[in-house]
Amino acid sequence: MKAIVTRQPGGLENTRIEEVEKPNSPVLVRVTHAGLNPVDINVILGRVNYNITPYPHIPGAEFVGVVESISSPGRFRTGDRVVVYPRIYDRTCDRCKEGNEELCRNGGVMGVGCNGGFSEFFGTDESHLELVPDSLSLEDAVSIPVGGLTAYHALKRAGLKRGEKLLVVGASGNTGWYSLTLGKIMGAKVFYASRKKFPADSGLTEWKDEKVDVIVNSIGSEAWEQYVDYLDTNGRIVTFGTLTGKDTRLNLAQLYTGERSIIGSTGGTRKEFADLIKLVSENHIKSRLWKTYDLNDYEKAISEYGNREGRIVFKLA
Numbered sequence: 466m467k468a469i470v471t472r473q474p475g476g477l478e479n480t481r482i483e484e485v486e487k488p489n490s491p492v493l494v495r496v497t498h499a500g501l502n503p504v505d506i507n508v509i510l511g512r513v514n515y516n517i518t519p520y521p522h523i524p525g526a527e528f529v530g531v532v533e534s535i536s537s538p539g540r541f542r543t544g545d546r547v548v549v550y551p552r553i554y555d556r557t558c559d560r561c562k563e564g565n566e567e568l569c570r571n572g573g574v575m576g577v578g579c580n581g582g583f584s585e586f587f588g589t590d591e592s593h594l595e596l597v598p599d600s601l602s603l604e605d606a607v608s609i610p611v612g613g614l615t616a617y618h619a620l621k622r623a624g625l626k627r628g629e630k631l632l633v634v635g636a637s638g639n640t641g642w643y644s645l646t647l648g649k650i651m652g653a654k655v656f657y658a659s660r661k662k663f664p665a666d667s668g669l670t671e672w673k674d675e676k677v678d679v680i681v682n683s684i685g686s687e688a689w690e691q692y693v694d695y696l697d698t699n700g701r702i703v704t705f706g707t708l709t710g711k712d713t714r715l716n717l718a719q720l721y722t723g724e725r726s727i728i729g730s731t732g733g734t735r736k737e738f739a740d741l742i743k744l745v746s747e748n749h750i751k752s753r754l755w756k757t758y759d760l761n762d763y764e765k766a767i768s769e770y771g772n773r774e775g776r777i778v779f780k781l782a
């Protein structure tokens with residue numbers, strides 16, 4: 466099968482399209498769509514300190530497809546359209562037992578701690594799969610595992626309540642877009658801050674200078690202190706990205722006098738993954754698709770990532 470393969474840590478020169486053996490797993494998924502996310506680019510460019518394994522390595526954390534074969538059919542059958550939970554988890558550690566698979570002590574991210582989905586086929590077991598409901602296209606389902614789930618979990622971690630004011634920083638990104646959309650569905654009054662302009666008819670409200678209850682910050686340290694200033698008392702800022710840097714200053718007095726909280730968030734739980742698929746389907750949430758690429762054109766897809774106006778998705782035959 467064809468796959469994007471990174472031979473060793475380093476740069477783009479270590480990555481190429483290769484023919485590799487199909488995985489031998491209980492379930493073989495024929496990948497139809499795979500989303501390109503910062504985690505994949507970091508893996509390919511060797512920018513991160515994740516424990517990337519194995520090498521040679523197939524990246525790709527977010528993908529959907531169709532069940533090609535299954536050794537002992539249970540919940541799934543050949544031909545089922547499926548979306549893959551992007552976390553490795555062992556089900557046995559204390560974190561898994563309490564339902565926080567994203568914190569599994571022996572876990573990791575698909576496409577980082579194991580081979581991912583930038584390939585024609587992906588081998589897994591039933592526990593990682595959910596059916597894509599008939600009302601949802603694979604193109605719209607492909608943004609659920611990383612973009613959607615990260616946003617959903619972050620809003621849950623922040624305890625966003627109906628009627629609260631939510632500010633999404635970095636709103637044009639995939640997680641930002643889902644934070645806006647899901648925040649609205651959860652009944653919040655939603656504002657966005659972004660370098661990119663949203664169309665005037667998007668129905669979104671640009672944030673000016675107003676206190677808010679919850680801030681979702683996916684971009685990192687840039688203007689961090691300024692944003693914390695805009696948290697109302699009992700405000701929560703939730704963060705899951707370091708695109709603009711990871712070091713910042715903190716005014717502790719500001720935190721405790723207003724009982725403000727800083728919350729870290731990563732991925733999402735297995736249950737949230739299943740819940741989110743239902744939510745996306747019932748509310749007809751679309752992927753903000755910008756361009757689709759063939760796997761062969763991965764270099765172009767990566768080079769255009771910084772200028773994207775929506776999702777970059779690999780579409781497989």
Ligand SMILES: [Zn+2]
Nearest residue numbers: 555558561569
């Ligand atoms: Zn575990």
